[in-house]
Amino acid sequence: MSVTREKILELGENLIRTKGYNAFSYQDISTELGIKNAAVHYYFPSKENLGTSIVKTNIQRFEEMVENMNSRKFGEWQQLEIFLKIYIKSHRENKKCIVGALSPDYFTLNETTKRDLKRMVEMILRWLTDLLDKGRRKKVFSFHNDPESKATIIFSSLVASLQLSAVLDKIDYKGFYQSILDDLKP
């Protein structure tokens, strides 16, 4: 695959995760990469095309992470910690996650990007629900609600924490992530 193409994908993702889908333009990308906006269209004919490609890349990354954790037979607690690390890293880089960046603009997205984003959210919630369920049965986690509600609460907290931390320049995110874990301790 072309280096320029990869750079566009990476920069596009960063722009979505910092400025949002409707606030970034092909000009932003071309200027940064020192090429013309038509060159961006050469690789990604439409913004819709670029948008879906970026979401698909993220889906793939998530799938690879899960596969990797399964093949290495990581425990439930460890898997949750690795998942939380994604958000700690995003936090450090002052970026939202792709779900938190695109979901608020959902109604303005095209059908393909909508479908991919939906698929991604469903995947994450299904995985997290399963993890919580399995973990509780093994007495690794403890919580009162049903696993699906708990998964939604945790995922929602993570998604919005990245958004709010941009507003409140100082947010005690170490304490925040720790208390999500503490909450699940048996």
Added chain:
Amino acid sequence: MSVTREKILELGENLIRTKGYNAFSYQDISTELGIKNAAVHYYFPSKENLGTSIVKTNIQRFEEMVENMNSRKFGEWQQLEIFLKIYIKSHRENKKCIVGALSPDYFTLNETTKRDLKRMVEMILRWLTDLLDKGRRKKVFSFHNDPESKATIIFSSLVASLQLSAVLDKIDYKGFYQSILDDLKP
């Protein structure tokens, strides 16, 4: 105050809460109200001006709600339920809350709107932290973390739940809100 002005404020808020700040235009407002875009500029010279006015309206609404609950001497549990009802209503109307609609676009906002939004988030979190703290001391609530972390987790969950429910056309939000309450039961 002028009726048109009020209509612009209301419609502008709805547009921000459905499409997002960067996706709505003065044209959207003028077309809907059957006036010209210059008429919108007559009341709100700039989009910045309209944006801050909308946030300020929301701050005022929140302050009035808190004042009202205090003067009526509502208990902590009841106050939390009333607060949750804001999100249940938003959910029903397929809208994000103003914080969840603007926070993802924070970096693209102007300084005044940024400041107002920040003020609003701080107000809500301070109020919720206080409520949880007071409620726990009165044995109305029970939770393990410090009140500030718990407040951030709950508020984040609420903010993002409205975003995710747009993506997942079906989300069990009754169960979701109930499990936030259940979680706090002694």
Added chain:
DNA sequence: TTTTGCACTTACTTATTAGTAAGTATATTT
């Protein structure tokens, strides 16, 4: 050596955006 394909650039178009300056009809005040 010619042809083909790749990775772009040049030079546009069309649509939409926020914003403005000047004018107008209607009601209110002087």
Added chain:
DNA sequence: AAATATACTTACTAATAAGTAAGTGCAAAA
């Protein structure tokens, strides 16, 4: 009756957006 203020409209501007058609330089294949 004349002046003024209110609530707009008309008619724009300048900037930026996504997107496109045609051309160019260069390397590899035929």
